[in-house]
Amino acid sequence: MTITDWQSWQMLLQIARCGSLNKAAESLNLSQPTLSRQLQLLEMRLGQSLFDRSTQGMTLTHFGESLIESCEKMEQIAQGIERQVSGQDQSLTGRVRLSVNELVAQYYLPEILPAFMAQNPELSVEVVASNQATSLDKRDADVAIRMFAPQQQDLVARRLGEVSLGFFASKAYLDQYGVPDCPEALLKHRLLGYDRDKQLEQGSAQLGWPLKNEDFLLRTDFQPLHLELARYDGGILISHKTLAARFELLALDVGLTLPALPVYLCCHRDVQHNRRIRLLMDFLAEHLTLTD
Template sequence: MPTPIDWSLLQSFLVLAEVGSLSRAAPLLGLSQPSLSRQLAALELRLGQSLFERHSRGLTLTRAGRALLPAARRMREGAQDLALALAAQEQQLAGTVRLTASEIVSAYFLPELLLQLRQQHPEIQIELVASNEVENLLERSADIALRMLRPAQSTLVARKLADWPLGLYAHRRYLERKGMPTRATMAEHDWLGFDHADQLLRGFAAAGFQVEREFFCLRCDQQIVLWEALRAGLGIGVGMQALAARDPDLLRVLPEVEIPPLPLWLTAHRELRDTPRLRLVFDAIANVWGTA
């Protein structure tokens, strides 16, 4: 009888197959890149075949990798079904809730709520996944998610909490140095934007401004870094109005440029809403931000 393959190795294989990059897969798995490389090497040694081809842009599946993928996915589905069945039966309040939210929400909005939750229910531990990647609740990457888009899966409970308005902001020091921007002088100013993500490019285009990546003097996909760069006076950037209101030195510019608000959605797996501690955390978040 063949020796069973360690499920953790197959989990790593699946994430690598789906994201195509060691650097992107490692944080999703909670591993360092060297550890993930060793896991992949161990699995390939166990199977006696290479599962990925390495190239400058990442990883692509070999023929053997493509053959393994359907079976690995079936194993994951079985593990998910088992985990959900066990979790739905758990009625104790004490335990862990895995919550995911964007970096900005995790850093600037959640701490106060989590403090209140901790004071009221110290028996509940929170695992906070601060990530702009959309975690898959069906795969138990998280129990509850705060996201800026509505989930498509029918097996998820989804509640829209609010529409968070956005604006263009600059620090007072920047405006003293460069002056107040107008539509006619936008190109003369320093702008802060994303590196690989294209949301701002699409947003500028929707507002009637066709710009390229080079339009932004500082590009970074870490939203907290961009926000702190804005607060340091490096340039003009997009921010949540509720967050900008906390800093009196941040001034709104170009208010006539309409920016669609960010919808805030709270989601959880339908079965897990019957687990008391998950329901408690879900309702605590909804009570704070549930204005819609």
Template sequence: MDQSALSWDHCRSLLSVYRTGSLSAAARALGVTQPTVARHVEQLEQALGGAALFTRSPQGLAPTEAAETLIPHARAMEASAAAMVRAASGPDDALAGTVRITASEVIGIEVLPAMLASLGAVHPQLTFELVATNETADLLRRDADIAVRMVRPSQGALIARKVGDIRLGMFARQDYLARRGTPAAIEDLAGHALIGFDHETTAAQSLRDRGLDIRREVFSFRTDSDAAQLSAIRAGLGIGICQVALARRDPQLVRLFPDTMAFPLETWVTMHGDLRGNQRVRLVFDHLATGLSAYVKAGHSA
């Protein structure tokens, strides 16, 4: 393999074709021409000894085993390139530049924007990149500068601060309960419209351990998006689980079984140890830790 022939542009095209499934879609995503993407993939194949990276299928271009092997490394290059751009956006000792944050769907959509808005009002030279996903970002690979996680980080190279346990509860809208009645016991849920997952999750087993018959078939509204589940509860589609502090914002939501249906969700703010001297990252880290601590307390006072 000719390592000198490898190029980030080639790997970027590889990732784009892998994600989109076609040369034309990859070219549009990258803002280049289709022949350019095709040439990059071909040159990468040649640099790797001629192994094909994609094969044609009815659904488009399908990655080969060789491509699947390369993708994690290409993603690491992508994360490093993005981290370089963020590092160049401002000096370490300045409260200016870009900070990339990742958090779960609900926290990223419902909680963090207000916190970032208040910080941005004081420090307008800060730029925020927010990734709202339930997938765990690799901070060691620098997928993000800061992560809000619902599990304790295990990597020793990370700085982690626990902000508390976010409380989850079972809720329904008042008009739903007016139509269908308020269940007096957990057993009464069998006659109600329930909101839950489409594919099996580890959280489902936790609920079963608490006596709930949680299977995909029992849900009247199924989605793997926590944000969509929250929206369904707010719309009055049925009974579901959401964060207590969020439910407090909507006076139409009624909590059910507060003594038995209470689930703690430990919450951590983390960042790479190498960023401890970066003033803008440290500022955002401390601001989010303070704001999320207050958010956790709001849920416990409900």
């Protein structure tokens, strides 16, 4: 006595999420007209409408809203199945998706990944570079290198150590603007800070020296830009000791010890025994020179 196929509920959920047929269609690899018609069909079969249409997009009706929760449950299970599938695929061909922030992608991976690819010629590695923590739940990635303790349930994490942070600047910059030797002096300098990323604000607050993102003159969340700016004498940045050393930036002693960032290698519990994923994680754990 089944009225509809399960795909309809997947559609419903995705349209509700995206708020428009266009975006939902894209996320489902369909065209907008297709989705429009399929939704009409579904509503016809149900005998009532799921969305109110407007030129702003689709908004759920009460009826539609009442079904969303169950659709979300279905989605979670479906995602679990997919993780299970990829977890059981023990072949050494195919892809592994690695999620890292841009800094790691730019400065740490390039020197080690070629060796991994040489060792495993059938394996392709996809790197998702973003400062947003991508979801291991939804299998947006298989493995992630994180600079914070994993919060999600169902994750398996290996602590790789920690990276020391410090204030750094180029010699040319310091020659021109002077060397600050206390926190107050630091604030008068051209500091490279973050835009929407709150990690620094939270960290400095813990240190008893609350900094606001607005205190910084040059702001971006794209961390490689910090380093490159500093290399071109753009100002003072907070960064990894090892990275700063590599670019011949000079460490500043302003009487503050910045907390070190922990480094975690994470994957979802469901895929932890997958051979490909294991392989990549082991390789990263061994070769990653993030920690001092």
